[in-house]
Amino acid sequence: MAVVLSIKGLVKAYRPGVPVLKGIDLDFEERGLTAIIGSSGTGKSTLVRSVNRLVNPTEGSILFKGQELSRIEGKALREARRRIGMVFQEYNLVERLTVMENLLTGRLGYVGLFDAWLRRFPADDVAYAFRLLDVIGLAGFANQRADSLSGGQRQRVGIARALMQRPEILLADEPTSSLDPKTSVEIMELLKFQGIDHNIPVLVNIHDVDLARRFADRIIGMTGGTVVFDGPPEQLSDDHLKLIYGGEGWLQ
Amino acid sequence: MAAVSAVWQRHSRGQKLARTVLWLLVAAAVAASLKGIDVIWEFLWDAPEQVADMAWRMWPPDLAYYPQEVHKALMETFHIATVGTIFSMLFALPLAILAAHNLTPNKALNLFAKTCLVASRSVNSLVWALLFVAVFGPGPMAGTVAIAFRSIGFVGKLLGEALEEVHFGAIEALKAAGATQTSQILYGYWPAVKPAFWSIMLLRWDINIRESSVLGLVGAGGLGMIMNAAIDTFQWERVATILLTIFAVVVVVEIVVTFFRRRLI
Numbered sequence: 356m357a358v359v360l361s362i363k364g365l366v367k368a369y370r371p372g373v374p375v376l377k378g379i380d381l382d383f384e385e386r387g388l389t390a391i392i393g394s395s396g397t398g399k400s401t402l403v404r405s406v407n408r409l410v411n412p413t414e415g416s417i418l419f420k421g422q423e424l425s426r427i428e429g430k431a432l433r434e435a436r437r438r439i440g441m442v443f444q445e446y447n448l449v450e451r452l453t454v455m456e457n458l459l460t461g462r463l464g465y466v467g468l469f470d471a472w473l474r475r476f477p478a479d480d481v482a483y484a485f486r487l488l489d490v491i492g493l494a495g496f497a498n499q500r501a502d503s504l505s506g507g508q509r510q511r512v513g514i515a516r517a518l519m520q521r522p523e524i525l526l527a528d529e530p531t532s533s534l535d536p537k538t539s540v541e542i543m544e545l546l547k548f549q550g551i552d553h554n555i556p557v558l559v560n561i562h563d564v565d566l567a568r569r570f571a572d573r574i575i576g577m578t579g580g581t582v583v584f585d586g587p588p589e590q591l592s593d594d595h596l597k598l599i600y601g602g603e604g605w606l607q
Numbered sequence: 608m609a610a611v612s613a614v615w616q617r618h619s620r621g622q623k624l625a626r627t628v629l630w631l632l633v634a635a636a637v638a639a640s641l642k643g644i645d646v647i648w649e650f651l652w653d654a655p656e657q658v659a660d661m662a663w664r665m666w667p668p669d670l671a672y673y674p675q676e677v678h679k680a681l682m683e684t685f686h687i688a689t690v691g692t693i694f695s696m697l698f699a700l701p702l703a704i705l706a707a708h709n710l711t712p713n714k715a716l717n718l719f720a721k722t723c724l725v726a727s728r729s730v731n732s733l734v735w736a737l738l739f740v741a742v743f744g745p746g747p748m749a750g751t752v753a754i755a756f757r758s759i760g761f762v763g764k765l766l767g768e769a770l771e772e773v774h775f776g777a778i779e780a781l782k783a784a785g786a787t788q789t790s791q792i793l794y795g796y797w798p799a800v801k802p803a804f805w806s807i808m809l810l811r812w813d814i815n816i817r818e819s820s821v822l823g824l825v826g827a828g829g830l831g832m833i834m835n836a837a838i839d840t841f842q843w844e845r846v847a848t849i850l851l852t853i854f855a856v857v858v859v860v861e862i863v864v865t866f867f868r869r870r871l872i
Contacts, residue, residue, distance in 0.1 A: 407783050437785035447776035451798040460794050464785025471790055513780075520784055 356384040359556060360406065360524060365415035365425075367401050374413070375401050377580040383524075388547050388557040390567035393577035394600050399560040402577070403526050406558070407439040408432060420523065437464035440517030442546070444529035446509040448501040454512055455497040458484040461519025480519070487515040491545065507538035514545055518553070525550060527559040531566065539563065543570045564596065661843065668851055669844035676833050677852055683747050684829035684856075687822065688815035691754025696808060698755070699762035706767035709775070710788075710796065724767070727760030732818045736827040747828030754815050754822070762811055769803040770796055802871045809864045809871075816860050820853050 360383040368374040375398045383389060391399045404410040406417060408424060417424040424435055440461075448457050462480045463471060470476070488494050491511040496504070501512065510530060517525060527546055531539035543559075547570050550557035561567050567574055568588040576584030576591070576599040584595045597603050618626065705711050705720035735753035743749045778795040786794065823831025830849055837845040 409779060409783060433785040433787065435785075436783055439783070441780070441783040443776060443780060445776050447780035449777045449781075449795055449798055450774075451801065452794070456794075460781055460786070461784050463781060463787075463790045463794060468787070468789050468793065472793055516780070516784070 358382045359385045361418040363416045366413045368413045383556050387572035389573045390571035391560050391575045392567050397577050398580045403528050407436050438523045440520050440522030440525045442513050442517050442527040442530045444532050446513045450502040453498050458519050461516045491515050510542050525557045529560050664843040665847035668847035672845045672848050680830045680833045684819045687747050687750040687819040691751045692812045692815050694755035695758030698759045702763040703766035707770035724760040724763040732757040736822045736825045740826045745826035750822040750827035758811050765807045769800040773799040805871050813864050
């Protein structure tokens with residue numbers, strides 16, 4: 356399979372001399388769900404956010420389908436971001452807008468300001484939004500306000516919003532960390548199968564090792580800003596987990 | 608015995624001393640200011656009599672005066688307050704955006720906007736009115752501009768603070784979808800501050816109704832103008848009618864504002 360996203364020598368230091376990411380080299384292929392695991396503060400989030408430049412890398416290169424993303428600005432950056440869908444831990448919906456309006460924000464990168472103001476989106480986009488509402492099991496919720504939804508429903512809307520972009524890659528930053536175990540599984544299923552349906556790679560930061568094992572095609576283990584494990588879930592042993600998280604009492 | 612040490616006191620000895628000193632200072636300040644304002648005690652003891660006398664002269668209010676002149680002045684007051692509030696909104700919106708450091712990450716622009724807002728607030732409406740009477744001549748035009756200029760600071764400051772408190776997550780999501788900053792304002796910031804915005808505008812309109820009813824004292828149109836004329840000519844029955852009108856208007860505005868605000872949130 357072809358490589359669509361290639362990260363080389365990625366370093367991020369929020370404060371000079373204290374790097375959070377210490378030279379990451381990773382390639383991602385055009386399909387499959389990759390789970391990134393590691394303890395809090397180890398740079399998983401920074402890594403994922405570097406891809407769509409919500410975090411600006413200090414050094415290194417991020418090559419996405421032949422385009423270098425690490426240094427672009429302005430219009431080029433906005434156009435690159437349109438091709439990258441993102442799902443957040445706290446859902447990050449616009450609370451006071453309806454579900455439909457939230458989905459359509461996924462198209463804001465394409466619609467002029469005046470049309471956006473008057474809620475004049477192309478008929479295609481609106482039809483696609485209704486289809487996605489069906490897919491995420493929220494048909495009939497179009498005119499409900501986002502702040503009236505439960506956590507699981509909000510995250511579904513978050514995923515649908517990302518899919519509205521018709522993205523070429525889907526990033527998810529701890530998408531299940533605020534959800535109960537059952538809902539977490541449903542959200543992971545949605546991410547996994549939407550990735551397959553749309554034929555795009557999915558990158559998920561996740562705390563839950565069991566969920567990662569269950570859904571990922573590939574697991575990346577990080578500790579202290581470096582990658583210490585990279586392979587299929589079957590190869591992830593307890594020794595690896597000790598290396599990734601440190602200690603072993605929690606494994607029993 | 609251990610029980611002896613189990614005494615609990617709210618303030619330590621040092622704190623007690625500090626508090627006593629503070630209270631003494633407050634008492635001294637009150638005494639000093641009483642001395643400073645030169646109370647003329649004869650006039651003070653006389654006050655109840657004077658109030659009774661004025662009330663007697665105001666009674667009965669000259670209600671026939673209402674259709675003659677008060678109604679027209681009242682409408683003028685309404686227009687001054689409403690148009691002034693709308694104008695202040697037009698200027699306050701861009702200044703609020705410039706003052707909010709999350710929307711305008713530029714210290715120089717923040718400072719510029721905040722200086723404009725403070726300048727607007729530091730001058731009282733009556734003083735603004737005096738200035739604009741000098742510019743536009745007496746009448747409602749001066750009053751309207753005065754109301755607008757005083758309100759810009761109020762609306763801009765509160766709106767700027769509301770913008771700064773907008774939850775960053777939703778904005779980040781819009782940014783990640785490739786939305787421009789203006790789209791982010793439209794879809795992220797505006798829905799979040801909308802209730803605060805209308806609440807601020809209603810509150811300011813409410814204040815402006817009251818303020819524009821006195822602006823006439825310096826010639827800037829509205830009820831204050833005829834009130835000034837009535838006081839100058841000792842027509843206390845007319846003054847009573849105007850005061851009653853202002854009171855009624857304030858009550859009605861209060862009811863209207865409460866009604867709309869409940870529907871905003």
